[in-house]
Amino acid sequence: MKVKASLVAALVLLCSVQALAQFEHPDLKSGKKQVRSLLFMPAQVKLTRVGMKGAEPMMEESRQTEIDLSSVIANVLQQLGYKVNREALAPAVLEKDSDLRYAVDDLQKKFDDELRRMSRKAKDVRKGRFTLGDEVTKLPAGEGVDALLFVRAEGQVLTGSKKAFGLLVAGAAFDMAMMHFGVVDAKTGDILYFARPVALRNLAKDSEKTEGVVKKSFKNFAKASPAGGDPAKK
C-alpha cells in the first residue's frame, strides 16, 4: 500500500508537540552575561479561524490569548527562579501614557524587523549577530531589569468542516500555533536568546496546556543563565 509522505509527516506531527531549536548568544552561553530579571513586553498573538469560506480574524480570542499565554510563560520563568515584571507594561499602565505606548511599539517594531531575519537564520543568534540596538534603554521600565522578553504567536484554528476537508485532500487538518520567544539585553539590545516552539493546538482554548512546550523552550536558557547564578561562570 502506497503510503503518502504527507500523511506520514502529519502523523509524526500529531504525535508530538515540539519545542524546536533554541539559540543562545555566545555571551549568555559563556556566562559573560547573566539574566536574573526580565521585563515582559506585551505579547502579540494573531489567531485566525480558517473555514471553508475563508479565514477570519479572531480578535477577541487573540487578545485573551495574549493574556493567558503571558501568564503561562511568566509562571514558567518564575518557577525557574527568574524575576518577571509584568506590571510595568500592563494594559492599564499603557492606556494612560501614550509616549510609553509609542516607546513600546517602536521596540516591538524593531523586534519584528529583527525576527524576520532571525527566522531565516536563527543559528546566527549563536554568533551574536542580532540586536535591537541601545534604543532599548529608552524604555524607563527597562532600567531595573537584565533583559526584555518578547513573545509572538501566530495560530490557525480550523473549523470542523475545514479539518474534514483537509484530511480528505491531505491538506492542513490541525489547529496549530507557532510561537517566538526572544530575550533581549536591556542595556545593549542584543538578542540573548531565541526559541520558536510549535504547538498543535488551539491556543485560544488551550493556552494553559502549552506550559510543557514553554518549559522545554526555556530549557537551554535556564542552563545558560540559571536564575540563581552559577558562581563558576563569573
Place this chain on the structure above:
Amino acid sequence: MGQLAVKTRFLAVLLLALSCYLTGQESGGPAPAQKPQETSSGTGEKLSLPHQAQDFKFGKIDLEMLKQVDAFDSYMEEKGWVYNDPETNAYLDRLGSSLVPAQTPENVKWRFRATRDLEVNAFALPNGSIYVNSGLLSRMENEAQVVGVLAHEITHVVNRHTYLGYRSSRKKMVAIDIMMAGAKGAGFAGGSAAIVATAMGNMLPLIVISTIYGYSRELEHEADVYAVNALQLRGYDLREFSRGFELLRKGPEVDLSKEPVFWASHPKLADRVQYVAKMATQLQPNATSLRVGEREYREVTQNVIRYNAGLAIMLGRPRTAVAIAEHLIAEEPNNADNLALLGDAYRTLGARTPVPVQEELTDESKNEARKRIRKMTMVEYDKALLGDAHGVERWEANVARSEETYRKALAMDPNNANSHRGLGFLYERKDQRTTAAEEFRKYVELAPGAKDARQIKLHIESLEKAAPAGAPAPEHP
C-alpha cells in the same frame, strides 16, 4: 499595522486580484458612480446618503465583521499605532466631519485620526474609523489634497464597499477550495497549486487587504467621483486632488516594494491623475478663489510631520527624513529644531546619497538592495554600503553636512539640546571620545527629562571608560 511581510503581501494581493476577477459585474457589486453635481462651489451643503447606504441590510456575516472591526479599532489604540496628537486629530476630524453625508449610515461612528506609520497611505474601516498615516500627511502639501483622500475613504464606508467585497469573496472561497482540491486530486500537483491553497488557508482578513491594497477598479472610481463632488461642494480646488496623486507617485526613497500599497499603486495612480484632472477642468474651468489651505495645513501638521521624520530616522529611512527636514526648513528657516532634525537625517544617511542616484533605480540594483535588506541587519547593511564604490566618500560628505547643520542650529540657539545630542553621536562615531562625551553631557544638562536621557548617560559612561582607540563605535541614529 502597516508591517506586513513582502511574501504575505504578495499572497494577499494575489488573493485580492483573484477575488476581484471573480467578482466581475455581478449584482451587489459596485454601484453606478455618482455624477458630480453642478452646484456652485463652497456651498457648505452636505451630500445626501446614497441609496447604497440606505438600502443596505446587515446580515449575520456583516455584523460579525463589524464586531471584529470594532475590536481592531481598540487594538490600534492599545498598540500605540494611533498618533495621539490632539491638534492633528482635531484637524482631521474637522475636515472629515465636513465631508460626511448629512445622515449617518447605520452602524457607523465617524472618527478621523492619524497613525504613526511611514507608509504613504490612508484607510477606512467599515465602522467609520478613518486613519491617515503620518507618512501621507508628510507627503501632502495642503488641505485640499488631504480632503480628497478623506472624501475618498468616506465613500468606501458610506457605500459599504468592505461589506460587499467581503460577502462576495466568501462566496468564492468554497468554489476555489474545491477547485484547489480538484487540482490536488488530479495529480498531486503541489507547486503553485499548493502555494495558492496555502494562501487561501492563511489569508489576511479581507478588510485589511481591501482597505490597504484597494478595492475593484469600479469601486475605487466611485470613491474618486464622490471625492470630487465633495471637494467641489466645499469650494476646494479640484486640481489639488489630482496633484495629490502625483505627489504619491514618487517619494524620496528607492521604491523597493514589489506590490505597492493602494495609494501609491502606480498604474492605478496614472489613470486617476488623468481622469481627476479632466474632471477638474470640466467642473472648474475658471479656477479662481478656490480653497487650497496650504498655510493652515502646514501650521497644524508641523508636529506630525516632524514626528514622521523622527520615525523615518528610527526605522532606517534617512532619505525620507532628509526630504521632510528640508521642507520644514524651507517653511521655517530660523527654527533650530528643524536644523537639528536635518543634522540627524544627514548623520543617519551613512553612505547613502541624500537623493537616490540613477544607478540605484535599475532593476538589478533594486533586486540587490532587496536581497541585502532581507538578509542583513541594519548595521550590516550600512557597513555594506560603506564598502560599495564611493561609499566612504559619501559617508564623509554626509558627516560633514551633518556637523555643519548642527553648528548652524547652535549658532541660532546655543541651548538647542538636540544639536548637542547629534554632535555627541557624530563624534562618538568618529572615535573622538572626549568631545563626544562633552556634547552628550551638555544634552543631558539641557534636557534632563528627555526620553533618551538614560540611553545618553550610558553612552557617557561607556565613553569615559578606557576603551582602546579605534574600537568600533556603536551604530546609532
